[in-house]
Amino acid sequence: xxxxxPRGFVATGxxxxxxxxxxxxxxxxATADGRAVPAAGVFTANLAAAAPVQVSRVHxxxxxxxxxxxxxxxxxxxxxxxxxxxxxxxxxCVAVAGEIGSTAEEILVCQTGLIGIPFPIEHVLPELxxxxxxxxxxxxxxxxxxxxxxxxxxxxxxxxxxxxxxTVGAMAKGAAMLAPNMATMLALCTTDxxxxxxxxxxxxxxxxxxxxxxMTVDGCTSTNDTVLVLASGxxxxxxxxxxxAALTDACRSLAxxxxxxxxxxxxxxxxHVRGAESDDAAHQAARKVAGSxxxxxxxxxxxxxxxxxxxxxxxxxxxxxxxxxTVAYGGTVVCAAGVAVPxxxxxxxxxxxxxxxxxxxxxxxxxxxxxxLGTDLSYGYIDENRxxx
Amino acid sequence: xxxxxPRGFVATGxxxxxxxxxxxxxxxxATADGRAVPAAGVFTANLAAAAPVQVSRVHxxxxxxxxxxxxxxxxxxxxxxxxxxxxxxxxxCVAVAGEIGSTAEEILVCQTGLIGIPFPIEHVLPELxxxxxxxxxxxxxxxxxxxxxxxxxxxxxxxxxxxxxxTVGAMAKGAAMLAPNMATMLALCTTDxxxxxxxxxxxxxxxxxxxxxxMTVDGCTSTNDTVLVLASGxxxxxxxxxxxAALTDACRSLAxxxxxxxxxxxxxxxxHVRGAESDDAAHQAARKVAGSxxxxxxxxxxxxxxxxxxxxxxxxxxxxxxxxxTVAYGGTVVCAAGVAVPxxxxxxxxxxxxxxxxxxxxxxxxxxxxxxLGTDLSYGYIDENRxxx
Numbered sequence: 007x008x009x010x011x012p013r014g015f016v017a018t019g020x021x022x023x024x025x026x027x028x029x030x031x032x033x034x035x036a037t038a039d040g041r042a043v044p045a046a047g048v049f050t051a052n053l054a055a056a057a058p059v060q061v062s063r064v065h066x067x068x069x070x071x072x073x074x075x076x077x078x079x080x081x082x083x084x085x086x087x088x089x090x091x092x093x094x095x096x097x098x099c100v101a102v103a104g105e106i107g108s109t110a111e112e113i114l115v116c117q118t119g120l121i122g123i124p125f126p127i128e129h130v131l132p133e134l135x136x137x138x139x140x141x142x143x144x145x146x147x148x149x150x151x152x153x154x155x156x157x158x159x160x161x162x163x164x165x166x167x168x169x170x171x172x173t174v175g176a177m178a179k180g181a182a183m184l185a186p187n188m189a190t191m192l193a194l195c196t197t198d199x200x201x202x203x204x205x206x207x208x209x210x211x212x213x214x215x216x217x218x219x220x221m222t223v224d225g226c227t228s229t230n231d232t233v234l235v236l237a238s239g240x241x242x243x244x245x246x247x248x249x250x251a252a253l254t255d256a257c258r259s260l261a262x263x264x265x266x267x268x269x270x271x272x273x274x275x276x277x278h279v280r281g282a283e284s285d286d287a288a289h290q291a292a293r294k295v296a297g298s299x300x301x302x303x304x305x306x307x308x309x310x311x312x313x314x315x316x317x318x319x320x321x322x323x324x325x326x327x328x329x330x331x332t333v334a335y336g337g338t339v340v341c342a343a344g345v346a347v348p349x350x351x352x353x354x355x356x357x358x359x360x361x362x363x364x365x366x367x368x369x370x371x372x373x374x375x376x377x378x379l380g381t382d383l384s385y386g387y388i389d390e391n392r393x394x395x
Numbered sequence: 396x397x398x399x400x401p402r403g404f405v406a407t408g409x410x411x412x413x414x415x416x417x418x419x420x421x422x423x424x425a426t427a428d429g430r431a432v433p434a435a436g437v438f439t440a441n442l443a444a445a446a447p448v449q450v451s452r453v454h455x456x457x458x459x460x461x462x463x464x465x466x467x468x469x470x471x472x473x474x475x476x477x478x479x480x481x482x483x484x485x486x487x488c489v490a491v492a493g494e495i496g497s498t499a500e501e502i503l504v505c506q507t508g509l510i511g512i513p514f515p516i517e518h519v520l521p522e523l524x525x526x527x528x529x530x531x532x533x534x535x536x537x538x539x540x541x542x543x544x545x546x547x548x549x550x551x552x553x554x555x556x557x558x559x560x561x562t563v564g565a566m567a568k569g570a571a572m573l574a575p576n577m578a579t580m581l582a583l584c585t586t587d588x589x590x591x592x593x594x595x596x597x598x599x600x601x602x603x604x605x606x607x608x609x610m611t612v613d614g615c616t617s618t619n620d621t622v623l624v625l626a627s628g629x630x631x632x633x634x635x636x637x638x639x640a641a642l643t644d645a646c647r648s649l650a651x652x653x654x655x656x657x658x659x660x661x662x663x664x665x666x667h668v669r670g671a672e673s674d675d676a677a678h679q680a681a682r683k684v685a686g687s688x689x690x691x692x693x694x695x696x697x698x699x700x701x702x703x704x705x706x707x708x709x710x711x712x713x714x715x716x717x718x719x720x721t722v723a724y725g726g727t728v729v730c731a732a733g734v735a736v737p738x739x740x741x742x743x744x745x746x747x748x749x750x751x752x753x754x755x756x757x758x759x760x761x762x763x764x765x766x767x768l769g770t771d772l773s774y775g776y777i778d779e780n781r782x783x784x
Contacts, residue, residue, distance in 0.1 A: 054709025054717045054733075086705050086717060088734040121702025122735050229706050299688065303777050313510025316475050317618045320443025328443045328475060344443075345477040346511050385774050388692050 008164035009035050010148040011175035012198035014043075014238030018141035019154030022133035024081035024119070024126065030154035032130070034138050035194055035236075036075030040107040043238050045073035046207035047114065048214045050231035056085030057125075058115040059232060061095040065111045071203025073236055074108035076194055078116040078155045080179065084125040085117075085229040094127035101131055105138040116192045116232045118157055118179060152177040155192055158269055165259035169252040171242025172199035178260040191218065193233040193260055198241035199249055209250040210235050217257035220289070221265050221379040222297040233257070265379045270386025273305045274379065278366045279319075282374035287324040289376035294322035295367065296380030305382035308358040312341045319367060330370030335363065397553035398424050399537040400564035401587035403432075403627030407530035408543030411522035413508070413515065414470035419543035421519070423527050424583055424625075425464030429496040432627050434462035435596035436503065437603045439620035445474030446514075447504040448621060450484040454500045460592025462625055463497035465583055467505040467544045469568065473514040474506075474618040483516035490520055494527040505581045505621045507546055507568060541566040544581055549656055554648035558641040560631025561588035567649040580607065582622040582649055587630035588638050598639040599624050606646035609678070610654050610768040611686040622646070654768045659775025662694045663768065667755045668708075671763035676713040678765035683711035684756065685769030694771035697747040701730045708756060719759030724752065 010017050017035045024031040037043055047066055049059050066073070077098050084091045099113035117125075141147060152162035159179050167174045180191030201209070214233050235253065244252070265274050277296040282288035295301055298318045304311045312333040320326050328344040336357030340349050357363065399406050406424045413420040426432055436455055438448050455462070466487050473480045488502035506514070530536065541551035548568050556563040569580025590598070603622050624642065633641070654663050666685040671677035684690055687707045693700045701722040709715050717733040725746030729738050746752065 052706060052709040053715040054705050083702070086702055086730065086733055086735075088718065088732065090734075121700075121706060122730065123702075124735070229702075229709060299772075299776075306777060311510075313472070313475055313512075313618075316443050317441060317510060320441040320618060326442040329477065341475065341511065343477065344475055345479075346475075346513070383688075383777060385777060387688075388695060388772060388774060388777075 008148040008152060008166055008177045009175045009194060009196045010143045010145065011166045012173040012196045012238060013240035014038050014198055015196045016141040016143045017147040017151040018137055019150030020137035020140065022130045022137065024079055024130060030150065031079055031081045032134065032137055033078045033151035033154040034075060034102055034141060035151055035196065036106050036141065037236070037238055038143060040074055042069065042072040042074040042108060042112040043236055044201055044203040044206050045071055045114070045234065045236045046203060046210045048210055048233045050228055052229050054086065054229045056083050056117060056230045057087055057091035057095040058084055058117040059230060060092060061099065062114040062116070062232065065099070065114055068111045071207060072112060073114050074112040075102055075106055076114045076116065076234055076236070077102045078192060078194065080118050080155050080157050082119040082123055082125050083117055083121045083230050086122040087124055091125055094125040097127055097131065101134050102138060105135060114234055116194070116234070118155065118192055118230050121229060148175070148177065155179040160267055163260050163263040165256045167252045167255040169199065169244055169248055172197060172244055173241065174252045174256045176256040176260055178264065180264045191228070191231055191264060193218070193257065195235040195253060195256055196238070197235065198238045200239045200241065200243035201237045201249060205246050206235060206237050209246060209253050212250050213253035213257045216254050217261045220377060221261050222293055261379065265381060268381040270384045270389060271381035272384050273382035274362050275305055275381065276362065276364045277378045277380060278364070278375065279369065280366070280375040281369040281371055283325045283372045284374040285376055286374070288374040289378065291319055291322040291324050291369070292376050292378035294318045295365065296378040299383050302381065302383035305363055306384045310335045310340055310354050310358055315365065315367060316341065316344070319369070325371055326369065327371065332368040332370065334366040337364070397537040397541060397555055397566050398564045398583060398585045399532045399534065400555045401562040401585045401627060402629035403427050403587055404585045405530040405532050406536045406540040407526055408539030409526035409529065411519045411526065413468055413519060419539065420468055420470045421523065421526055422467045422540035422543040423464060423491055423530060424540055424585065425495050425530065426625070426627055427532060429463055431458065431461040431463040431497060431501040432625055433590060433592040433595050434460055434503070434623065434625045435592060435599045437599055437622045439617055441618050443475065443618045445472055445506060445619045446476055446480035446484040447473055447506040448619060449481060450488065451503040451505070451621065454488070454503055457500045460596060461501060462503050463501040464491055464495055465503045465505065465623055465625070466491045467581060467583065469507050469544050469546050471508040471512055471514050472506055472510045472619050475511040476513055480514055483514040486516055486520065490523050491527060494524060503623055505583070505623070507544065507581055507619050510618060537564070537566065544568040547658055552649050552652040552656070554645045556641045556644045558588065558633055558637055561586060561633055562630065563641045563645045565645040565649055567653065569653045580620055580653060582607070582646065584624040584642060584645055585627070586624065587627045589628045589630065589632035590626045590638060594635050595624060595626050598635060598642050601639050602642035602646045605643050606650045609766060610650050611682055650768065654770060657770040659773045659778060660770035661773050662771035663751050664694055664770065665751065665753045666767045666769060667753070667764070668758065669755070669764040670758040670760055672714045672761040673763040674765055675763070677763040678767065680708055680711040680713050680756070680758070681765050681767035683707045684754065685767040688772050691770065691772035694752055695773045699724045699729055699743050699747055704754065704756060705730065705733070708758070714760055715758065716760065721757040721759065723755040726753070
């Protein structure tokens with residue numbers, strides 16, 4: 007069901023010819039009645055923000071946090087495309103607004119794909135009408151939308167979380183450039199909760215910080231990152247904390263699905279840092295370890311080379327005392343007080359052979375802690391990214 | 396000749412059994428008469444600094460910038476080895492001091508290799524005497540020393556720069572973890588210039604900033620990075636500027652040799668950023684581009700995907716306006732004012748097929764500029780780093 011699970015939403019997905027070979031590449035999610043509802047967004051921190059990011063920001067500001075629908079396209083990022091790119095993103099909104107009966111400013115737009123290639127707007131516009139007309143409120147409609155936003159993803163990514171009298175649905179795409187401040191990922195959440203735009207915005211920010219921003223694949227921040235949420239108001243009126251919790255659960259599920267589907271990855275790492283001076287310091291240190299290409303190579307090779315982990319902790323820019331650090335793989339301590347300790351090597355080897363590797367680091371300095379999800383670095387990542395063709 | 400090219404220095408290299416199979420793993424460079432001379436060092440910023448870094452820092456502080464010799468070992472980093480590691484590094488200095496007739500504090504120590512493995516000091520000490528006894532002032536002696544510090548290097552790295560009445564010689568090792576603040580690299584410079592310790596220290600800092608700190612391979616900062624210089628005083632008394640220039644030339648030569656020999660690299664990138672708000676901003680942006688694994692994958696695939704370059708410039712944390720950016724590969728402009736421009740694709744393809752790729756980015760914002768050397772990311776890098784065995 008995902009984005010159509012909450013009451014009051016419809017979805018659709020189809021092919022508008024952005025990708026070759028009639029592959030689905032356009033999705034639209036809208037309120038069932040075309041009415042604008044409270045909405046919020048979190049966007050990339052990249053200063054080379056793509057046209058759709060620029061347009062969505064302007065629209066959300068103009069409506070003071072309201073939207074009737076979202077159009078999402080894949081295959082062309084419409085980034086580094088100048089004024090023609092902004093015009094194309096705007097025209098996508100105008101076209102969807104015409105179909106569902108809202109204003110263009112009440113439509114948001116997300117795009118993903120290759121950077122720097124002019125968006126084929128003239129080719130796409132005539133294809134939109136039948137796709138939007140086919141929108142519906144079933145699980146299949148939601149699945150069609152989730153499938154249409156995939157790029158290098160191998161599986162669609164959907165999540166549903168049931169709250170007390172309200173529901174959150176969500177879909178996302180993303181398999182690389184996953185770094186601080188999100189990165190080539192799009193996510194759209196819907197909910198039928200009754201909530202005002204300001205509360206919704208704060209809930210989304212907290213959910214993103216606790217989910218998408220706790221993972222890293224390659225440290226690259228995309229031009230197109232966007233997470234949106236629309237609230238139809240057909241359900242109950244949860245407390246802000248209850249809404250935030252449900253949104254966080256949905257976003258965390260999507261984040262885990264993204265890391266699990268990361269380009270070329272053979273391993274998922276769960277880097278726990280404890281004993282840091284603060285939670286922020288723990289997060290910074292965990293991100294340094296999870297994002298290290300040397301650590302990632304060791305994970306690919308199933309080699310518990312904790313020396314690299316200690317080296318990354320020492321250069322993370324946070325408080326560190328090598329004489330206090332403990333490192334464990336899968337619960338087996340391999341380094342204590344900064345030096346090697348005898349341990350069950352067979353247990354570590356068995357843990358490293360699995361798909362999920364749990365790396366625990368205790369800095370012995372305070373009570374700050376954090377977890378960051380990462381991947382290994384494999385031949386497959388290079389293969390996915392060496393050429394665009 | 397390298398480190399024995401300046402008057403007043405001797406060198407030696409041999410095997411002390413740190414590495415398996417009688418491979419050279421210990422080098423000593425000292426003043427010919429065992430007398431302490433002005434010396435300076437620049438060390439890693441990693442808070443997990445290895446035992447030899449800790450010991451060398453203490454020695455340089457105790458002597459107020461004087462040294463009679465340096466012992467360098469390869470095969471074991473003596474990092475994350477606790478108090479026994481510090482004791483081992485200290486005992487290496489004591490042993491060399493006994494041979495050349497200086498105090499232990501007048502000996503500096505550099506080590507490189509695997510992290511977290513106890514250093515086999517009892518095994519190594521008896522092997523040192525014949526190696527140090529064999530020291531001499533020929534080019535072969537210097538070459539033996541340069542060869543003994545190699546780890547994953549495929550070739551030894553030496554440089555000689557002739558000044559006006561003085562000479563700078565240098566040797567280095569390093570093929571990965573090359574990042575800001577140096578990283579797994581050791582470099583030792585000698586000179587016969589007449590200079591005091593304070594001037595020598597400032598000259599070394601400037602030379603390191605303009606050479607080793609302008610390259611990146613994997614963004615990792617090592618526990619053992621060290622650059623040292625000793626000045627015998629047998630030559631002329633150059634101006635600080637002349638000494639700095641010669642030291643910079645020597646260090647830059649070594650830096651280029653390191654990037655050229657980087658683990659698994661098939662390409663060397665020269666990322667020029669111009670038009671930045673300041674030189675520092677240009678350096679930061681160039682380092683972000685050169686260090687991006689996505690850009691590195693594109694270089695490996697010989698794909699001029701400038702969209703990734705623009706995306707990295709936009710997330711470098713410096714001032715950026717996509718509508719002003721120009722990107723060129725090998726002098727051929729592929730993006731101007733932030734959008735694709737028609738260009739000679741055959742010329743770009745021919746340039747990308749070469750080993751050296753020149754990537755020029757003009758931000759159009761000011762007069763700041765910088766060059767950072769990098770590499771591509773290939774299967775070979777993963778192979779070198781997936782396991783330690």
